[in-house]
Amino acid sequence: xxxxxxxxxxxxxxxxxxxxxxxxxxxxxxxxxxxxxxxxxxxxxxxxxxxxxxxxxxxxxxxxxxxxxxxxxxxxxxxxxxxxxxxxxxxxxxxxxxxxxxxxxxxxxxxxxxxxxxxxxxxxxxxxxxxxxxxxxxxxxxxxxxxxxxxxxxxxxxxxxxxxxxxxxxxxxxxxxxxxxxxxxxxxxxxxxxxxxxxxxxxxxxxxxxxxxxxxxxxxxxxxxxxxxxxxxxxxxxxxxxxxxxxxxxxxxxxxxxx
Amino acid sequence: xxxxxxxxxxxxxxxxxxxxxxxxxxxxxxxxxxxxxxxxxxxxxxxxxxxxxxxxxxxxxxxxxxxxxxxxxxxxxxxxxxxxxxxxxxxxxxxxxxxxxxxxxxxxxxxxxxxxxxxxxxxxxxxxxxxxxxxxxxxxxxxxxxxxxxxxxxxxxxxxxxxxxxxxxxxxxxxxxxxxxxxxxxxxxxxxxxxxxxxxxxxxxxxxxxxxxxxxxxxxxxxxxxxxxxxxxxxxxxxxxxxxxxxxxxxxxxxxxxxxxxxxxxxxxxxxxxxxxxxxxxxxxxxxxxxxxxxxxxxxxxxxxxxxxxxxxxxxxxxxxxxxxxxxxxxxxxxxxxxxxxxxxxxxxxxxxxxxxxxxxxxxxxxxxxxxxxxxxxxxxxxxxxxxxxxxxxxxxxxxxxxxxxxxxxxxxxxxxxxxxxxxxxxxxxxxxxxxxxxxxxxxxxxxxxx
Numbered sequence: 067x068x069x070x071x072x073x074x075x076x077x078x079x080x081x082x083x084x085x086x087x088x089x090x091x092x093x094x095x096x097x098x099x100x101x102x103x104x105x106x107x108x109x110x111x112x113x114x115x116x117x118x119x120x121x122x123x124x125x126x127x128x129x130x131x132x133x134x135x136x137x138x139x140x141x142x143x144x145x146x147x148x149x150x151x152x153x154x155x156x157x158x159x160x161x162x163x164x165x166x167x168x169x170x171x172x173x174x175x176x177x178x179x180x181x182x183x184x185x186x187x188x189x190x191x192x193x194x195x196x197x198x199x200x201x202x203x204x205x206x207x208x209x210x211x212x213x214x215x216x217x218x219x220x221x222x223x224x225x226x227x228x229x230x231x232x233x234x235x236x237x238x239x240x241x242x243x244x245x246x247x248x249x250x251x252x253x254x255x256x257x258x259x260x261x262x263x264x265x266x267x268x269x270x271x272x273x274x275x276x277x278x279x280x281x282x283x284x285x286x287x288x289x290x291x292x293x294x295x296x297x298x299x300x301x302x303x304x305x306x307x308x309x310x311x312x313x314x315x316x317x318x319x320x321x322x323x324x325x
Numbered sequence: 326x327x328x329x330x331x332x333x334x335x336x337x338x339x340x341x342x343x344x345x346x347x348x349x350x351x352x353x354x355x356x357x358x359x360x361x362x363x364x365x366x367x368x369x370x371x372x373x374x375x376x377x378x379x380x381x382x383x384x385x386x387x388x389x390x391x392x393x394x395x396x397x398x399x400x401x402x403x404x405x406x407x408x409x410x411x412x413x414x415x416x417x418x419x420x421x422x423x424x425x426x427x428x429x430x431x432x433x434x435x436x437x438x439x440x441x442x443x444x445x446x447x448x449x450x451x452x453x454x455x456x457x458x459x460x461x462x463x464x465x466x467x468x469x470x471x472x473x474x475x476x477x478x479x480x481x482x483x484x485x486x487x488x489x490x491x492x493x494x495x496x497x498x499x500x501x502x503x504x505x506x507x508x509x510x511x512x513x514x515x516x517x518x519x520x521x522x523x524x525x526x527x528x529x530x531x532x533x534x535x536x537x538x539x540x541x542x543x544x545x546x547x548x549x550x551x552x553x554x555x556x557x558x559x560x561x562x563x564x565x566x567x568x569x570x571x572x573x574x575x576x577x578x579x580x581x582x583x584x585x586x587x588x589x590x591x592x593x594x595x596x597x598x599x600x601x602x603x604x605x606x607x608x609x610x611x612x613x614x615x616x617x618x619x620x621x622x623x624x625x626x627x628x629x630x631x632x633x634x635x636x637x638x639x640x641x642x643x644x645x646x647x648x649x650x651x652x653x654x655x656x657x658x659x660x661x662x663x664x665x666x667x668x669x670x671x672x673x674x675x676x677x678x679x680x681x682x683x684x685x686x687x688x689x690x691x692x693x694x695x696x697x698x699x700x701x702x703x704x705x706x707x708x709x710x711x712x713x714x715x716x717x718x719x720x721x722x723x724x725x726x727x728x729x730x731x732x733x734x735x736x737x738x739x740x741x742x743x744x745x746x747x748x749x750x751x752x753x754x755x756x757x758x759x760x761x762x763x764x765x766x767x768x769x770x771x772x773x774x775x776x
Contacts, residue, residue, distance in 0.1 A: 139531070149719030
């Protein structure tokens with residue numbers, strides 16, 4: 067695997083909570099440490115590598131990533147979040163800035179999108195990368211039950227520093243088996259690298275994930291891609307705590323084409 | 326996967342069971358009563374209709390099959406739900422879509438029940454038409470936007486003998502049932518209930534008007550007008566409009582005020598209330614309401630306060646029942662559920678109920694934390710000790726109430742919120758808006774709660 071050229075670090079930040087100093091967690095959406103490892107690991111179907119750790123990369127000029135967030139909107143009857151395993155506690159405050167190399171942009175905007183379902187239940191696939199992150203019904207695509215994925219073609223091999231995904235934020239909701247991978251292979255058979263995986267029981271057959279379940283909000287989920295390289299980004303999911311469907315409002319992939 | 330429910334296993338199982346029941350139903354013959362299979366239509370496929378359908382699919386109830394859906398928003402909600410139903414054909418579901426509910430009732434000959442989740446001002450017409458067609462009805466709350474409409478629903482239910490369940494889903498929530506049956510009635514942990522307060526406050530951001538995305542096809546103007554809506558904005562935000570809905574006191578308060586009457590075993594004898602359209606522009610119904618009810622119960626008078634606001638979410642939503650020996654704080658949100666023993670009540674008096682598993686002593690806070698700057702003040706009471714409610718629920722909130730409805734159709738349970746109960750709550754809640762409007766204390770006579 068090619069080594070990273072750029073170091074991506076979360077902003078060093080110390081929070082004083084309850085009189086104790088607490089360092090910034092590895093996962094920017096959580097105030098807890100990563101989940102304990104699962105007991106067994108099944109072999110994934112494809113050749114998969116974990117994205118390299120930030121510490122392996124080199125230092126560059128870092129700038130806070132400028133994210134444009136949609137209008138928060140929690141409406142309707144609240145949904146029951148009780149009984150969800152491995153659920154992280156909400157951060158309870160705005161996400162701290164994410165530092166990325168200067169010149170980093172959203173490479174996914176208006177790029178071609180393919181999916182496990184050519185025709186979603188609602189919406190069309192272009193909506194996944196159209197820049198519209200609002201929670202309203204017309205801004206979200208819905209895919210059917212079972213394992214589903216959407217895939218963005220960035221157009222060229224790129225250094226990827228962060229993937230931000232908004233599944234749904236009309237109500238607080240938890241999506242299951244969220245796996246995000248990159249590859250240079252549009253079929254995701256070779257050169258597959260995993261950026262995020264909270265499939266705690268390997269339901270998808272892509273390997274057991276170490277990331278935690280999280281509650282969707284208008285902030286979206288920022289996943290640290292640690293400068294991994296790839297042309298394609300594929301996002302899997304399978305149902306949520308409220309229903310059996312997968313949803314995508316927007317996917318952003320922050321990076322720079324490989325020079 | 327991840328939550329208590331492994332959906333993939335469920336789907337495989339349900340598909341197998343569904344097929345088996347279908348065959349066994351046929352084997353009984355066309356005239357034989359077959360309650361194994363219950364064919365259901367969804368009338369009103371908006372957000373709440375989808376919540377109910379999702380909750381039912383999650384319920385894993387064998388033999389419950391959606392076979393039709395009706396909604397006037399043909400190019401969006403109707404299409405969406407119809408396409409969702411198509412995903413479940415292996416369970417025996419059908420995805421036939423209608424924009425005219427009368428056509429659906431005339432065409433779908435094998436329907437057994439209808440779930441109604443249309444705007445409140447349609448509930449009476451839709452429910453009555455379905456019951457007169459011989460169908461059981463689960464109707465979302467508020468039972469109707471008018472007392473007269475709710476009254477006609479009760480009368481039709483009696484005339485037809487069909488089941489009519491009103492969607493006050495807390496009535497079937499095992500946590501609420503446990504609190505009422507075990508903690509209040511059996512263990513009498515609250516002593517004599519004297520006071521209630523409750524609230525549902527929502528933040529400003531949660532109460533903004535719903536807007537139509539440019540990418541979403543609207544309903545034709547003629548169709549909107551035909552069904553009583555001025556335009557798409559009113560259609561999407563009907564809860565704010567007089568003649569269509571009842572505002573936050575009805576949308577939110579109704580669920581909780583219903584619990585007041587249930588736990589007290591009484592209807593209120595009066596209500597005073599204040600409220601106004603103080604913050605939001607263009608809303609017809611009051612954006613904040615505070616109400617005080619008086620109840621006469623078998624144990625004495627009770628005063629009950631309720632507030633709902635749409636500008637600040639402080640302390641969220643809960644109901645708090647205060648007795649002379651204890652306090653119950655409960656919410657539909659599963660994370661909130663505690664019972665507090667008044668400081669003067671001996672711990673030993675509550676211990677047997679902890680041993681019996683009714684309350685959880687281990688997760689509570691039996692000794693109040695000392696405050697460094699506090700001094701003993703004889704005017705202060707001894708702090709209450711906290712116990713947790715020992716029953717949890719991981720299902721979607723509406724699932725137990727829907728199950729209760731279908732079990733009632735099968736004859737194995739009684740409805741938890743039949744027409745008469747829904748009517749009593751409708752009267753209790755709709756009278757608040759009247760009290761605000763009249764700026765008067767309203768006397769509520771027992772006969773007003775009867776049909």
